[in-house]
Amino acid sequence: MDSLSNDHVISRGRTISDIWNMKLSIATLLVLLSLSAKAQQDPLYSQYLNNPFVLNPAYAGLTNNLNFSLGYRSQWAGFEGSPKTINFNSHISPHDNKMGAGLMVISDQIGNSTINEIFGSYSYRINLTDSKILSFGLQAGIANYQLDNSKVNT
Numbered sequence: 001m002d003s004l005s006n007d008h009v010i011s012r013g014r015t016i017s018d019i020w021n022m023k024l025s026i027a028t029l030l031v032l033l034s035l036s037a038k039a040q041q042d043p044l045y046s047q048y049l050n051n052p053f054v055l056n057p058a059y060a061g062l063t064n065n066l067n068f069s070l071g072y073r074s075q076w077a078g079f080e081g082s083p084k085t086i087n088f089n090s091h092i093s094p095h096d097n098k099m100g101a102g103l104m105v106i107s108d109q110i111g112n113s114t115i116n117e118i119f120g121s122y123s124y125r126i127n128l129t130d131s132k133i134l135s136f137g138l139q140a141g142i143a144n145y146q147l148d149n150s151k152v153n154t
Contacts, residue, residue, distance in 0.1 A: 051069045051071065051089070053067070053069070053089055053091055053102060053104070053121075054069075054071075054087060054089060054104065056137065057102065057119075057121035057122070057123060057137030057138060057139035058123045058135040058136050058137030059091070059100075059123070059135070059137070060091040060092075060093075060100035060101060060102035060121045060122065060123040060137055061091050061092050061093030061094070061097070061099065061100020061101060061102065061123055062093070062100065062123075062125075062135070063093065063097075064093050064097050065092075066090070066092045067090060067091050067092065068088075068089075068090045069087070069088070069089050069090070070086075070087070070088050071085075071086070071087040071088075072084075072085070072086050072087075073085045081110065081111035081112070081151070082110075083108070083109070083110040084108070084109045084110075085106065085107070085108045085109075086106070086107045086108075087104065087105070087106050088104070088105045088106075089102060089103065089104040089105070090102060090103050091103070091121065097125065098124065098125055099122065099123060099124045099125065100121070100122070100123040100124075100125075100137075101120075101121065101122055101123075102120070102121035102122075102123075103118075103119070103120055103121070104117075104118070104119045104121065104139075104141075105117070105118050105119075106118075106119075111151070112147055112148050112149060112150075112151040112152050113145065113146065113147050113148075114145075114146045114148070115143060115144070115145050116143070116144045116146075117141055117142070117143040117144070118141050118142060119139050119140065119141030120139070120140060120141060121137055121138070121139045122137060122138050122139075123135055123136065123137035123138075124136060124137075
């Protein structure tokens with residue numbers, strides 16, 4: 001009689017380690033297939049502390065004032081195709097500083113691509129104490145991506 005090895009035969013000559021390797025391979029394949037990669041260039045903001053609304057829609061209408069902001073950024077000045085970003089935004093608190101509404105328009109150019117975006121924002125605030133506020137926001141919008149291949153050097 002042959003001695004038994006650590007791999008017990010299940011059926012049709014497959015061992016437990018063969019089945020384990022097959023399950024691991026299928027799980028790895030499913031994880032890799034579920035991942036997606038998208039290339040995009042988001043606008044870069046270096047002065048977001050002066051205007052937190054560009055990064056966080058919950059900031060909309062944080063004060064009772066009507067707020068407007070216009071920003072322009074030119075990075076790597078002097079280089080052809082350097083990034084240029086124009087941002088206009090406005091937000092206000094229309095109802096007792098409990099909620100806010102805002103609008104943001106962005107035009108971002110880098111190389112041969114131009115991205116134009118418009119977003120609407122809504123925020124809601126809950127006063128926890130006299131000095132603490134919980135604010136959350138929602139932002140939705142549309143974006144238009146354009147490529148001008150005539151600007152590409154060959």
